[in-house]
Amino acid sequence: MQIVACIKQVPDTTQVQIDPVTNTLVREGIPFIVNPYDTHALEAALALKDQFGFTVTAISMGPPNAEATLRKALALGVDRAILLSDRSFGGADTLATSNVLASAISRLNREEEVGIVLCGKQTIDGDTAQVGPGIATRLGYTQLTLVDKVLALDPVKRTIRVSRKLEGRHEVVEAPLPVMLTVVRELNRPRYPTVPKRLDSFDTEVALWNNEVLQMDVNSIGLKGSPTWVSKIFSPERDKGEIIGDGLHDPDGTANLLIDKLLAKDLLSL
Numbered sequence: 001m002q003i004v005a006c007i008k009q010v011p012d013t014t015q016v017q018i019d020p021v022t023n024t025l026v027r028e029g030i031p032f033i034v035n036p037y038d039t040h041a042l043e044a045a046l047a048l049k050d051q052f053g054f055t056v057t058a059i060s061m062g063p064p065n066a067e068a069t070l071r072k073a074l075a076l077g078v079d080r081a082i083l084l085s086d087r088s089f090g091g092a093d094t095l096a097t098s099n100v101l102a103s104a105i106s107r108l109n110r111e112e113e114v115g116i117v118l119c120g121k122q123t124i125d126g127d128t129a130q131v132g133p134g135i136a137t138r139l140g141y142t143q144l145t146l147v148d149k150v151l152a153l154d155p156v157k158r159t160i161r162v163s164r165k166l167e168g169r170h171e172v173v174e175a176p177l178p179v180m181l182t183v184v185r186e187l188n189r190p191r192y193p194t195v196p197k198r199l200d201s202f203d204t205e206v207a208l209w210n211n212e213v214l215q216m217d218v219n220s221i222g223l224k225g226s227p228t229w230v231s232k233i234f235s236p237e238r239d240k241g242e243i244i245g246d247g248l249h250d251p252d253g254t255a256n257l258l259i260d261k262l263l264a265k266d267l268l269s270l
Contacts, residue, residue: 007038037120074201075193086210093226098134136180
């Protein structure tokens with residue numbers, strides 16, 4: 001059985017800046033990283049490989065330089081890496097992106113059965129959490145989101161049991177394979193690559209699948225297949241904070257000043 005881990009190359013959001021004139025991201029000089037949530041999806045795939053001997057394939061959709069992201073996955077121990085890259089894929093929203101990823105997974109399934117698809121719960125550049133569920137919908141796979149623990153997997157009975165981290169509680173769910181899981185950070189601690197695997201990753205081929213390989217309708221991918229788009233990106237304006245009083249030497253006086261401020265703004269009633 002094959003496990004597919006979907007990973008994405010994203011800009012390091014701690015260093016992203018926005019051009020105040022064009023209201024677009026300034027990409028020059030910004031380093032790219034593997035989406036942090038996806039590193040936990042990769043680790044989950046590799047842990048299942050260690051336990052059951054499954055084949056792990058990592059796929060990523062992006063420009064040619066996203067190959068570096070897939071080489072990091074190879075260095076961690078995935079068996080195969082595939083880059084989905086074509087100009088016709090560019091400008092895709094979450095609908096078109098999940099369409100391309102689902103098509104690639106369907107093709108992989110024809111080569112070797114795909115039992116589990118793993119994604120991070122969301123990406124740090126888009127934060128939509130829509131791509132994983134979109135893949136599951138298109139493939140007709142069971143969909144389990146916000147997974148923080150894989151409790152049991154039975155390849156013979158073709159069932160999986162997981163814990164889902166919900167608001168204020170956890171939910172334990174058992175579901176049939178094939179399944180798509182989106183995972184949260186609490187699931188595991190990603191491993192580090194070993195020196196031999198890191199060296200091997202430089203010599204391992206990263207397969208390139210463009211639309212000549214996938215043969216998708218151009219109206220269902222890229223900009224043409226995207227019913228949504230980002231019209232503007234901007235940093236919200238924030239008022240500078242105000243320091244009042246001397247809380248260290250005069251805590252009572254400072255508290256009274258704060259109360260007066262809150263009363264003046266009608267934020268407090270006595």
